[in-house]
Amino acid sequence: MSALHIKKGATKHSAYNLRPSFSDVQERHTLAVLVENEPGVLARVIGLFSGRGYNIESLTVAEVDHTGHRSRITIVTTGTPQVIEQIKAQLGRIVPVHEVHDLTVEGPSVERELAMLKVVSDGEKRVEALRLADIFRANVVDSTLGSFVFEITGAPDKIDAFADLMRPLGLAEIARTGVAALLRGE
Amino acid sequence: MTREMTGAKMVVQALKDQGVDTVFGYPGGAVLPIYDEIFQQNDIRHILVRHEQGAVHAAEGYARSTGKPGVVLVTSGPGATNAVTGLTDALMDSIPLVVLTGQVPTFLIGSDAFQEADTVGITRPCTKHNWLVKDPDALSATIHEAFHVATAGRPGPVLIDIPKDVQFAAGTYSAPKPSTSHYQPRVKGDLEEITELVAAIEKAKRPVFYTGGGVINSGPAASQLLRELVEATGFPITSTLMGLGAYPASGRNWLGMLGMHGLYEANMAMHGCDLMIAIGSRFDDRITGRIDAFSPKSIKAHIDIDPSSINKVIKADIPIVGDVAHVLEDILKVWKARGRKTNAEAVSKWQSQIGDWRKINCLAFTGSDKTIKPQYALQRLEALTKDHDRYITTEVGQHQMWAAQFLNFEDPNRWMTSGGLGTMGYGFPASIGVQMAHPDALVINVAGEASWLMNMQEMGTAVQFRLPVKQFILNNERLGMVRQWQELLHGERYSHSWSEALPDFVKLAEAFGAKGIICKDPADLDDAIMEMINYDGPVIFDCLVEKHENCFPMIPSGKAHNEMLLGEAETQGVIDTQGAALV
Ligand SMILES: Cc1ncc(C[n+]2csc(CCOP(=O)(O)OP(=O)(O)O)c2C)c(N)n1
Ligand SMILES: [Mg+2]
Numbered sequence: 154m155s156a157l158h159i160k161k162g163a164t165k166h167s168a169y170n171l172r173p174s175f176s177d178v179q180e181r182h183t184l185a186v187l188v189e190n191e192p193g194v195l196a197r198v199i200g201l202f203s204g205r206g207y208n209i210e211s212l213t214v215a216e217v218d219h220t221g222h223r224s225r226i227t228i229v230t231t232g233t234p235q236v237i238e239q240i241k242a243q244l245g246r247i248v249p250v251h252e253v254h255d256l257t258v259e260g261p262s263v264e265r266e267l268a269m270l271k272v273v274s275d276g277e278k279r280v281e282a283l284r285l286a287d288i289f290r291a292n293v294v295d296s297t298l299g300s301f302v303f304e305i306t307g308a309p310d311k312i313d314a315f316a317d318l319m320r321p322l323g324l325a326e327i328a329r330t331g332v333a334a335l336l337r338g339e
Numbered sequence: 340m341t342r343e344m345t346g347a348k349m350v351v352q353a354l355k356d357q358g359v360d361t362v363f364g365y366p367g368g369a370v371l372p373i374y375d376e377i378f379q380q381n382d383i384r385h386i387l388v389r390h391e392q393g394a395v396h397a398a399e400g401y402a403r404s405t406g407k408p409g410v411v412l413v414t415s416g417p418g419a420t421n422a423v424t425g426l427t428d429a430l431m432d433s434i435p436l437v438v439l440t441g442q443v444p445t446f447l448i449g450s451d452a453f454q455e456a457d458t459v460g461i462t463r464p465c466t467k468h469n470w471l472v473k474d475p476d477a478l479s480a481t482i483h484e485a486f487h488v489a490t491a492g493r494p495g496p497v498l499i500d501i502p503k504d505v506q507f508a509a510g511t512y513s514a515p516k517p518s519t520s521h522y523q524p525r526v527k528g529d530l531e532e533i534t535e536l537v538a539a540i541e542k543a544k545r546p547v548f549y550t551g552g553g554v555i556n557s558g559p560a561a562s563q564l565l566r567e568l569v570e571a572t573g574f575p576i577t578s579t580l581m582g583l584g585a586y587p588a589s590g591r592n593w594l595g596m597l598g599m600h601g602l603y604e605a606n607m608a609m610h611g612c613d614l615m616i617a618i619g620s621r622f623d624d625r626i627t628g629r630i631d632a633f634s635p636k637s638i639k640a641h642i643d644i645d646p647s648s649i650n651k652v653i654k655a656d657i658p659i660v661g662d663v664a665h666v667l668e669d670i671l672k673v674w675k676a677r678g679r680k681t682n683a684e685a686v687s688k689w690q691s692q693i694g695d696w697r698k699i700n701c702l703a704f705t706g707s708d709k710t711i712k713p714q715y716a717l718q719r720l721e722a723l724t725k726d727h728d729r730y731i732t733t734e735v736g737q738h739q740m741w742a743a744q745f746l747n748f749e750d751p752n753r754w755m756t757s758g759g760l761g762t763m764g765y766g767f768p769a770s771i772g773v774q775m776a777h778p779d780a781l782v783i784n785v786a787g788e789a790s791w792l793m794n795m796q797e798m799g800t801a802v803q804f805r806l807p808v809k810q811f812i813l814n815n816e817r818l819g820m821v822r823q824w825q826e827l828l829h830g831e832r833y834s835h836s837w838s839e840a841l842p843d844f845v846k847l848a849e850a851f852g853a854k855g856i857i858c859k860d861p862a863d864l865d866d867a868i869m870e871m872i873n874y875d876g877p878v879i880f881d882c883l884v885e886k887h888e889n890c891f892p893m894i895p896s897g898k899a900h901n902e903m904l905l906g907e908a909e910t911q912g913v914i915d916t917q918g919a920a921l922v
Contacts, residue, residue, distance in 0.1 A: 175650075175654060189521075192471065193459060193460075193463065193469075193471075196460070196463060197463060200463055200464055204464055235650065238650055239647065239650070239651055242645075242646045242647035242649075242650075242651075243647050245646060245647070246493075246645065246646070246647050247468075248467065248468040248488055248522050249468075251521055
């Protein structure tokens with residue numbers, strides 16, 4: 154078994170399947186990194202990305218196992234296949250990192266993000282915003298006579314689409330959590 | 340076994356339990372409790388350096404010449420920041436170190452207290468791992484874990500930041516026990532991949548071993564197994580700067596060092612091989628030259644304990660993650676079990692091709708009876724010291740490359756040089772660390788005058804601790820390597836690349852209470868070197884050498900292995916035809 158607790162051969166891209174198949178195509182990958190929940194561990198992960206010039210599109214982190222001191226960091230990154238392989242290997246090298254999973258290749262996986270959008274408008278626009286929110290299954294979590302705060306959950310592109318629609322309708326502020334992701338099935 | 344004691348006492352106890360005999364350090368307010376404990380015991384020797392950078396390089400020298408982790412103790416703030424260059428150096432060259440820093444008391448952290456620095460923040464990217472210990476009960480376990488992390492897998496420097504109140508507080512000490520940490524890098528290589536490599540070994544017509552510092556880090560068994568494999572297969576072998584000594588320079592398959600200032604035959608063999616077996620080497624840009632022209636026709640096998648080394652720069656056709664010694668052992672087993680086959684006929688043709696490259700005599704230089712050529716100085720140093728129990732350290736520059744070219748290393752752990760970071764100022768303190776570990780050995784730092792000045796304050800350390808280190812300075816009154824690049828690549832505009840206002844090194848030695856020797860006539864050189872060797876104490880040897888000598892061969896940055904500049908050995912046509920034959 155690998156030090157990363159990834160079953161060898163489980164995926165053709167596991168950190169120990171180092172057979173290269175490199176191309177210049179930019180790929181988007183979602184990585185799940187299980188880490189020891191100790192001070193500085195997030196700084197190590199972020200420092201790795203900034204220090205080595207890798208991209209972070211989205212990053213979320215929270216403790217997932219209190220007694221076992223584990224946090225799960227979900228990172229969405231882009232790069233050529235070679236860069237993605239390097240990122241995984243470099244992550245695996247950080248001492249408090251227990252496991253690195255590439256959900257994009259180990260998948261299929263489900264990705265969800267939560268966003269809150271404040272829309273400030275009145276008249277027709279306000280009605281239209283509410284109507285669209287309904288279609289997107291966004292909830293109203295705060296409202297005044299001149300504003301709504303919508304809460305929406307979904308894949309990042311769904312949130313993008315919703316935000317695009319809200320922009321002409323008075324979108325004033327948006328807060329997004331970043332992606333959380335899990336493999337489907339058992 | 341557990342017992343109650345103060346944090347400071349735990350530090351010393353943990354070091355003892357880890358088998359530490361030497362600590363390189365410098366005191367200050369935030370480590371006073373630990374220094375108090377050091378004062379009250381005799382098992383651990385503390386070497387007071389003159390600058391914290393020196394402490395870290397000395398610990399590196401100690402570690403590289405013994406295979407044991409080096410230990411450093413410095414204070415908070417400036418003590419810790421002064422250690423940063425050494426930490427980065429050790430990280431780049433994979434040298435195991437445990438560095439202990441004092442920190443302001445926990446209740447002052449974050450208040451910009453006197454001599455407070457965010458040490459774990461500053462050193463996070465230049466350590467393999469680091470810890471800030473706020474709980475005295477966690478201190479001993481953290482120190483034991485630090486030794487495990489520093490030495491397990493790919494070695495590297497670790498740092499433990501210990502606030503002063505934790506040093507004073509009482510807590511429970513626990514003795515080292517086998518590591519239960521999840522950090523257990525795998526050491527055994529995958530047998531399928533090893534078998535694939537063996538099959539490639541059996542078929543190869545133009546094989547080459549390309550070995551690096553990982554062989555030395557893996558321990559003496561790795562060097563032994565490497566020698567066995569090289570002898571049994573009859574394949575030629577080259578090594579990086581970091582790996583010199585793993586295979587003996589006198590060995591019949593030795594090609595010499597490769598890379599930017601490597602030997603012609605070594606680089607040509609890399610360029611023309613059909614099977615490259617990389618062992619504990621990492622395809623640094625000083626090795627590969629232009630990537631897209633790097634060894635275009637070879638199958639590349641890469642053995643490394645660090646998965647991130649594989650495919651980082653060069654695609655590996657046969658990747659093997661594991662410890663060098665373990666993997667070599669399995670390669671030998673499988674290869675023997677399958678009948679010890681090689682394509683002997685093709686390999687002997689390949690060896691004779693290599694023999695032709697050797698004839699170019701790429702290290703040739705024009706001698707002189709008026710000035711000392713740096714290459715000649717090293718040839719004489721080699722001749723007069725090779726039978727000694729000898730350890731060499733170097734600074735960084737031309738002298739370093741000439742030392743790698745002209746000194747021969749028969750065993751691992753005898754050659755300490757700053758490879759990855761290229762740190763001027765490394766060699767002198769490193770020589771002190773080596774001499775501490777090997778009190779009776781002949782320890783020589785081959786230095787350039789400019790590098791040497793960067794940590795010259797360590798003369799005080801050498802004299803105080805009666806460490807007979809020999810500082811062999813090839814004094815060209817130039818930042819020679821910078822000057823060479825300016826000559827070759829910047830239109831001979833020598834911008835700030837000469838050493839002015841140099842001290843009188845003989846008087847400098849004497850001012851410290853050491854011996855100074857100056858030599859400028861080739862005819863006096865042997866006697867002067869003998870005087871240095873025979874003097875029982877530290878020596879500064881000011882060897883005035885030719886000022887404008889260039890270091891060849893040289894692969895200019897961005898060029899391929901077969902585009903080497905050969906200097907004196909260059910014979911127009913030879914490179915072209917020979918090179919063309921293989922490209
Ligand atoms: C700390 C540091 N600063 C700058 C450099 C860049 N550098 C590389 S070699 C060199 C010149 C070294 O001169 P010297 O020690 O006299 O050696 P020489 O090349 O003359 O043999 C310089 C400045 C470096 N490697 N390290
Ligand atoms: Mg010089």
